[in-house]
Structure formats: C-alpha cells, structure tokens
Amino acid sequence: MVEKNNKRLVIYYSLEGNTKLIAKxxxxxxxxxxxxLNPKKEIKSKSFSKYFWGGSQVLMKKQPELMPFEVDPMDYDFIIIGTPVWAWTYAPPISTLLSKVDFSGKTVGLFSCNGGQNGKTFINMKKHLKNSHIVSHIEFIEPLTKDKKVAIERAQQWIREMVSKTKI
Structure with missing residues (x-):
C-alpha cells in the first residue's frame, strides 16, 4: 500500500499501448x-474483430472484473484517468473503475486516446465523476503512430499545467 504522502496517481486502461504511452x-x-487496470479476461484479438468485441461490450454496458489494484486510489488527492475510446465512449474497464471507486472530492484530470473520434467520452466520464473536481481533459489521436514526439510533448505540457492549476 502507498503512503499518504504520495498524492498523485495516473490510472489507465490500454489495449494497444496508446493510452499506456501517454499515462507513463x-x-x-x-x-x-x-x-x-487489468481485466481478468482481456480481449485477445489483434485483428478487426477486436472492434466488434470491444464495441459490443460498450453497447451492452459490460463491466469486466478487474485484477486487484496494486494501490488504493483513495490514498491520492490528484488523479488522472486515461482511456482508449471504444464505440465513442470510454472502455469497459474504466466503467468498472468508475462504478467501484468513489472519486467524490478528488481532483481529477481525464485523457483519451482514439483513432479520430472521441465521441462522448468526456461527457460520459464526467457524469460518473459529478462529485469530483474535474480540472481538465485532453484527447490524443493514435499517439504511437501519429507523431509520437508531438503527443509526448502535449502530454507533458498538459500535465504540468494541471499540476500548476491544482497546486497538488
């Protein structure tokens, strides 16, 4: 368990590595x-069928069971949550997170990674985080393949601005 003096946490789910890159x-x-976030049963497909299975999970409002957390999000004051965009919203493991963890009173930033269509990702996340203080959000379009250097620089600049705004 992490001690209380470590107040910043980046939580993310990543299937293909884009969200993982930005989170790191x-x-x-x-x-x-x-x-x-690691689902107990992950989508295995790397072909086009992953879009079918991922999208159907979103549409059926699936909340996959997650592996136990290595840290307790409640020990943190400043939390960044990152998700890939599936069917124009956040991925099912993020749905599980938002239903299991009460982020009330926490300072939160949001980011997404997508192939060009963010949809209602942030609107939907904010509905679940209505009792949190959401400072900002940002989206990245395929950061691993579309100008990785620029995506990294944007992520660094955005997170520095978030810390500056929140003073956490």
Whole structure:
C-alpha cells in the first residue's frame, strides 16, 4: 500500500499501448504513481474483430472484473484517468473503475486516446465523476503512430499545467 504522502496517481486502461504511452509520460513528468487496470479476461484479438468485441461490450454496458489494484486510489488527492475510446465512449474497464471507486472530492484530470473520434467520452466520464473536481481533459489521436514526439510533448505540457492549476 502507498503512503499518504504520495498524492498523485495516473490510472489507465490500454489495449494497444496508446493510452499506456501517454499515462507513463504523464506519471514520469509529475512523479506520479501508475495504476494499470487489468481485466481478468482481456480481449485477445489483434485483428478487426477486436472492434466488434470491444464495441459490443460498450453497447451492452459490460463491466469486466478487474485484477486487484496494486494501490488504493483513495490514498491520492490528484488523479488522472486515461482511456482508449471504444464505440465513442470510454472502455469497459474504466466503467468498472468508475462504478467501484468513489472519486467524490478528488481532483481529477481525464485523457483519451482514439483513432479520430472521441465521441462522448468526456461527457460520459464526467457524469460518473459529478462529485469530483474535474480540472481538465485532453484527447490524443493514435499517439504511437501519429507523431509520437508531438503527443509526448502535449502530454507533458498538459500535465504540468494541471499540476500548476491544482497546486497538488
């Protein structure tokens, strides 16, 4: 368990690595801990069928069971939550997180990674986080393949601005 003096956490789910890249960059930039969400049963497909299975999970409002967390999000004051965009919203493991953890009173930032269509990702996340203080949100379009250097620089700049705004 992490001690209370470590107040920054980046929580993310990543299937293909885009969200993981941005999460790691942000955590490193501000000295935050990382919490990767790992479903007990992950989508295995790397072909086009992953879109079918992922999208159908979203539409059926699935909340996959997650592996136990390595840290307790309640020990943190400043939390960044990152998700890939599936069917124009956040991925099912993030749905599980938002239903299991009460982020009331926490300072939160949101980011997404997508292939060009963010949809209602942030609107839907904010509905679940209505009792949190959401400072900002940002989206990244395929950071692993579309100008990775620029995506990394944007992530670093955004997270520094978030820390500056929140003073946490």
């Amino acid at each position: 960059v942000m955590a490193e930039e501000i000295g935050a801990d990382l919490l990767q």
